[in-house]
Amino acid sequence: MARPTPIDMAHHPHLSGLFAPQREEVDVRGLEIVGELPDDLHGSYLRNGPNPRFDPIGSYVYPIDGDGMVHRVELTDGTARYTNRFVRTPNVLAEEKAGRALWSGLTDPYFPPAEEVGPDLANTIRELPDINVIRHGGRLLALAEAAPPYALGSDLETLGRETFDGALPVGLTAHPKVDPRTGEMVSFCYVLDAPYLTWSVIGADGTVTRGPTPVDGADRPLMIHDMALTERYVVLILAPFVFELGRIFTGASPLDWQPELGVRIALIPRDGSAIQWHTTDAFWVWHTANAFDLPDGSVAVDYVEWQYPGGLVDSADPNPSALRRAVIGRNGITRTTLHERNIEFPRVDDRRLTETHRVVATVGESGATELPPGDADALFWFDVAAGTESVWLGGSLAPGEPAYLPSSNGGPGYWGTIATDRNDLTSWFLVFPAEDPASGPLTRVRLPIRVPAGLHGAWIPAS
Numbered sequence: 259m260a261r262p263t264p265i266d267m268a269h270h271p272h273l274s275g276l277f278a279p280q281r282e283e284v285d286v287r288g289l290e291i292v293g294e295l296p297d298d299l300h301g302s303y304l305r306n307g308p309n310p311r312f313d314p315i316g317s318y319v320y321p322i323d324g325d326g327m328v329h330r331v332e333l334t335d336g337t338a339r340y341t342n343r344f345v346r347t348p349n350v351l352a353e354e355k356a357g358r359a360l361w362s363g364l365t366d367p368y369f370p371p372a373e374e375v376g377p378d379l380a381n382t383i384r385e386l387p388d389i390n391v392i393r394h395g396g397r398l399l400a401l402a403e404a405a406p407p408y409a410l411g412s413d414l415e416t417l418g419r420e421t422f423d424g425a426l427p428v429g430l431t432a433h434p435k436v437d438p439r440t441g442e443m444v445s446f447c448y449v450l451d452a453p454y455l456t457w458s459v460i461g462a463d464g465t466v467t468r469g470p471t472p473v474d475g476a477d478r479p480l481m482i483h484d485m486a487l488t489e490r491y492v493v494l495i496l497a498p499f500v501f502e503l504g505r506i507f508t509g510a511s512p513l514d515w516q517p518e519l520g521v522r523i524a525l526i527p528r529d530g531s532a533i534q535w536h537t538t539d540a541f542w543v544w545h546t547a548n549a550f551d552l553p554d555g556s557v558a559v560d561y562v563e564w565q566y567p568g569g570l571v572d573s574a575d576p577n578p579s580a581l582r583r584a585v586i587g588r589n590g591i592t593r594t595t596l597h598e599r600n601i602e603f604p605r606v607d608d609r610r611l612t613e614t615h616r617v618v619a620t621v622g623e624s625g626a627t628e629l630p631p632g633d634a635d636a637l638f639w640f641d642v643a644a645g646t647e648s649v650w651l652g653g654s655l656a657p658g659e660p661a662y663l664p665s666s667n668g669g670p671g672y673w674g675t676i677a678t679d680r681n682d683l684t685s686w687f688l689v690f691p692a693e694d695p696a697s698g699p700l701t702r703v704r705l706p707i708r709v710p711a712g713l714h715g716a717w718i719p720a721s
Contacts, residue, residue, distance in 0.1 A: 259367065259368050259369075260368075261315065261368065261370075262315045262316030262317075262362045262366060262368050263315065263316075264313050264314070264315050264359075265313065265314045265315065265316070265317070265318050267313055267314075270318060271320075271630045271631070272308075272318065272320035272321075272630075272632065273310070273314070273318060275680075275683075276633060276656055276678055276680065276683070276710065276711040277320065277632070277710055277711050277712070278708075278710060279309045279310045279311075279324075279710060280309055280327060280342070280707060280708060280709065280710050281311070282342075282707055283342055283343055283344065284340070284341070284342060284706055284707055285339075285340075285341045285413070286339065286340050286341075286706040287337070287339045288337060288338075288339075289337075289338040289339065289340055289703050289704060289705065289706065290703070290704040291336075291337075291338055291701060291702070291703055291704075292701070292702040292703075292704070293689075293699070293700055293701040293702060294336075294700070294701065295333055295336050295337075295338070295689070295701050295703075296665075296672065296689070296700065296701070297336070298665040298666045298667045298669050299333055299663060299665065299666065299672060299689065300333065300334050300335075300666050300719065300720040301332075301333060301334075301663070301717055301718050301719040301720045302330050302331065302332045302333070302717070302718045302720075303330070303331045303333075303661060303663070303674050303676075303687065303715060303716075303717050303718075304328060304329065304330045304331075304391045304398075304715055304716055304717075304718060305328070305329045305391065305658070305659075305676060305709070305713075305714065305715030306326055306327070306328050306329075306345075306387075306388060306389060306390055306391040306400055306401070306713065306714060306715070307321075307324075307326075307327065307329075307388060307389075307710060307711075307712045307713040307714070308320060308321055308323060308324025308325070308326075308386075308388045308389075308710075308712065308713065309324055309325055309326065309327035309344070309388065309710055310323070310324050310325055310359070311325045311344060311350050311353055311354065311359075312353055312357075312358050312359040313358075313359060314359055314362070314363060315359045315361075315362050315368075316362025316363050316366035316368055317362060317363035317364075317365045317366040318363045319363055319364065319365055319511075319569075319570065320569065320631075320632060320712070321389070321632070321712055321713055322364055322386070322403065322570070323363045323364055323386070324386070324388050325344060325345065325347070325349075325350050325384075325386070325388055326344065326345030326347075326386070326387045326388035326389075326400050326408070327342060327343070327344050327345065327388070327710075328342065328343055328345060328391055328400055328410060328414050329341075329342045329676070329709050330342070330414060331676075331687045331703060331705070333703075334720060338687070338703045340703075340705050340706055340707075341413065341414055342414070342707070342709075343410075343413070343414035343415060343416070344416075345387050345388065345400045345408050345410070345416055346416040347384075347385040347387065347408065347416075347419075348378075348379055348385070349361055349379070349382075349384045349385055352375045352376075352379060356374070360374055360375055361383070361384040364383065364384070364386075364512075365506065365511050365512065366506075367506050367507055369381040369382065369383070385402065385405060385408075385419075386402050386403065386405070387400040387401060387402040387405070387407055387408040388400070388402070388713075389401055389402060389403060389432035389713055389714060390432045390433060390713065390714040390715075390716075391410075391714070391715065391716055392434065392436075392443075392716055393716070393718050394434075394436060394443045394460065394464065395443070395460060395461070395462060395463055395464020395465070396463075396464050397409055397420065397464055398410045398411075399420060400416075401430060401431075401432045401433075401434070402429065402430075402432060403431075403432050403481075403483070404429060404430075404431060404432075404447050404448050404449070405428075405429040405430075405447075406419045406420055406421050406426070406427070406428070406429040406430070407419075407420050407429065407430055408420060422460065422464070422465075422466050423466075425466035425469055426447075426458055426460075426466055426469070426470065428447050428449060428456065428470055429447050430445040430446075430447055430458075431445050431446050431447060431448075431482075431483075431484070431485060432483065432484075432714070433483065433484040433485060433545070433546075433714075434460075434485075435485060435486065435487035435611055435612075436608070436611065437487060437489075437611065437612050438608065438609050438610075438611055438612070439489070439612065440462065441461070441462025442459055442460065442461055442462060442467070443459070443460040444457065444458070444459050444460075444485075444487050444492055444528070445457065445458050445459075445460070445485075446458070446473070446482070446485055446492070446494060447470065448479065448480060448481070448482050449479070450479045450501055450503065451479070453472035453473070453476060454473075454476040454477070454478060454479050454480070455472070455473040455476035455480075455482070455494070455496075456470035456471055456472055456473060457470075457471050457473060457492050457494075457526060458470050458471065459528075468530075471530070473494065473524060473526065473533065474532075474533055475522075475524065475533055475535050476496070476524075478500055479500065479501040480496055480497070480498070480499055480500055480501070481497075481499045481501065481513055481567075482494060482495070482496060482497070483543075483544050483545070484543065484544065484545045484546050484561075485546065486546040486548065486549035486559050486561070487549060487611060487612050488549045488550050488551045488557055488612050489528075489550075489551055489612050489613075490527060490528060490529075490551050490557075491525045491526060491527060491528060491549075491551070491557055492524075492525075492526040492528060493523065493524070493525060493526075493546075493549050493557060493559055493586075494523070494524040494526065495521060495523050495543050495546075495559075495561070496521065496522040496523065496524065497521050497540065497541065497542050497543060497567075498515065498516045498517055498518075498519035498520065498521065498540055499513055499514075499515055499516075499542065499567055499570075500513065500514050500515075500516050500519070501513060501514075502514045511570065513567075513570060515542075515566050515567065515571045515573075517540035517566070518540075519540065520537055520538060520539055520540050521537065521538050521539065521540055521541060522535055522536070522537050523535070523536045523537075523538070523584070523586055523591060525557055525586060536586050536590060536591050537591070538584075538590070538591040538593070540566075541563050541564065541565065541593075542563070542564040542565065542566050542567045543561045543562065543563055543564070544562065544564070544567075544602060545561065545562055545602065545603060545604055546559055546560065546561040546604070547560040547561060547562075547581075547604035547605065547606050547615070547618045548560055548606045548610060548611055548612075548615050548618075549612070550612060550613055550614050550615075552585070552587070554587065555587060555588070556585050556586055556587025556588070556589075557585070557586045557587065558583055558584070558585050558586075559583065559584045559586070560581065560582070560583050560596065560604065560615075560618060560642065561581075561582060561584070561604065562579050562580070562581055562582070562601055562602055562603075562604050562620070563579065563580055563581075563582045563593070564577055564578075564579050565577045565578070568631065569631050569632075578598070578600065579599070579600055579601055579602065579622075580595050580596075580597065580598045580599070581595070581596045581597040581598075581599070581601065581604065581618060581620065581640055581642075582594065582595055582596060583596055583642070596618075596640060596642050596645075597638075597640045597647060599620070599622050599623075599638055599647075600622050600623040600625070601620040601621065601622030601623075601638060602620065602621060602622065602634075603620055603621050603658075603659035603660070603714070604618050604619070604620045605618070605619045605620070605659065605660055605661060605662065606618055606619070606662070607662040607664070607671070608662060608716075608717075609662075609664065615642070616641060616642065616643050617639055617640065617641055617642075617692075618639070618640045618642055619637065619638070619639050619640075619660040619662070619673055619695075620637070620638045620639075620640070620660070621634045621636070621637055621638075621657055621658060621659055621660060621675070622634055622636055622637075622638055623635060623636065624636040624649070624651055626651075632711060632712055633656055633711065634652075634656055634657055634658075635651065635652045635653075635655075635656060635657075636649055636650060636651050636652055636657070637649070637650045637652070637657050637660055637673075637675065637690075637695070639673075639695050639696070648694075648695055648696035649696055650690065650695060650696050650698055652677060654679050654680050654681045655677040655678070655679055655680075655686070655688075656677060656678050656679075656680055656711060657675050657676075657677040657688070658675050658676045658677065658711060658712065658715070659675060659712075659713070659714055659715060660673045660674065660675045660690075661673070661674055661675065661715050661716060661717045662692070662717065663689065663717045664717070664719060666719070666720075670691070670692045670693045671692045672689050672690060672691060672692055672700070673689075673690040673692055673695055674687060674688065674689050674690070674717065675687075675688055675715075676688075676705070676709050676715075678708060678709060678711065683708045684704065684705075684708065685704075685705040685707070685708050685709040686702045686703060686704055686705060687701075687702070687703040687705060688701070688702055688703075689701040689702075689703075
């Protein structure tokens with residue numbers, strides 16, 4: 259098959275403007291701070307996201323294409339430092355040697371031949387540890403959709419593919435959950451062949467305590483982006499987004515939305531006992547906020563619900579989002595709306611994972627102006643107990659996913675995010691007071707280069 263042609267970057271909505279790839283790598287100390295950094299905030303905010311090393315060829319579908327670039331904002335003793343690095347997979351290294359893109363997008367049937375990339379990489383797909391970043395068990399990991407993560411060093415340099423001493427050769431999800439009580443990191447991974455879906459557990463010390471365990475009852479290859487965790491259960495929402503690889507050779511996406519299949523939700527006991535399966539009508543979920551056990555034995559999950567995976571499904575049907583709660587138990591599944599907003603990336607204080615929470619933070623659209631998919635102009639904080647919301651309107655600033663930043667002295671803490679100004683494309687790290695986030699940022703840290711919009715981040719307290 260002939261090598262695909264380059265993509266018109268200037269006219270692609272997710273390769274231009276706020277989303278344009280950042281090719282520069284820097285390490286800058288003494289950043290400009292507008293306002294004052296709280297004296298009880300010490301640590302680093304890290305964010306990973308799709309960032310093609312070279313201009314893509316063939317196809318590019320946000321957010322499933324693009325190389326990883328990890329950005330770090332370190333806050334300590336009233337000062338700020340910014341560092342960014344590409345995640346250098348073998349694919350990126352081969353392209354750097356060639357000086358151009360060699361692999362096409364995931365929805366394109368082209369694969370580079372041996373004469374271009376050597377026998378080991380010939381006819382392989384691009385590795386994409388470009389979605390999330392997490393620290394656990396002494397490892398800093400750049401996470402892919404459903405593949406082995408890549409370990410990073412203290413300067414964000416790429417150390418290599420991480421398989422946990424061979425115990426997790428297939429990999430992890432982009433959204434493993436860490437139980438704050440036990441320190442365990444629980445994950446899942448989907449594959450295209452039977453058993454289709456596995457789950458695993460990594461102890462607080464980084465040792466795998468449960469290797470890949472098949473999810474009994476998983477009967478077809480599905481895309482499952484996120485999970486939830488309670489004290490008793492791993493919660494997997496299996497929406498009907500089915501891999502049909504033969505479609506790629508007809509020019510169609512390898513993923514097919516099949517709403518007639520409905521949604522299946524698996525409650526997987528963490529003690530390894532029998533899985534409980536529950537069914538309901540079709541919907542799509544990219545991200546969960548949190549889950550927790552209820553006194554009657556059922557499970558509550560807060561998540562952002564869509565009618566279908568917009569951007570990946572060709573449909574003109576309306577696709578509103580909403581923050582919803584699903585209660586799953588012996589009476590089936592009950593879904594109720596907590597708040598109706600065009601939102602995504604729901605986050606809670608990570609110290610509340612597996613337990614009840616009060617506030618869910620999200621990024622979304624105010625409705626004041628029409629924005630392209632993936633863009634945002636507001637942050638929302640929903641009090642799910644009181645049924646109220648707080649809103650910060652970004653104006654010309656396009657904010658990203660918010661993360662909770664704990665206080666080092668037990669105070670109420672903060673929320674942080676990276677935002678980019680649409681007018682001059684400067685990027686900032688913003689710090690909001692958790693007690694009154696709608697009052698706006700206490701602190702704005704000017705970043706030395708633009709950070710492309712999306713995707714996920716984490717706060718790592720100073721040790």
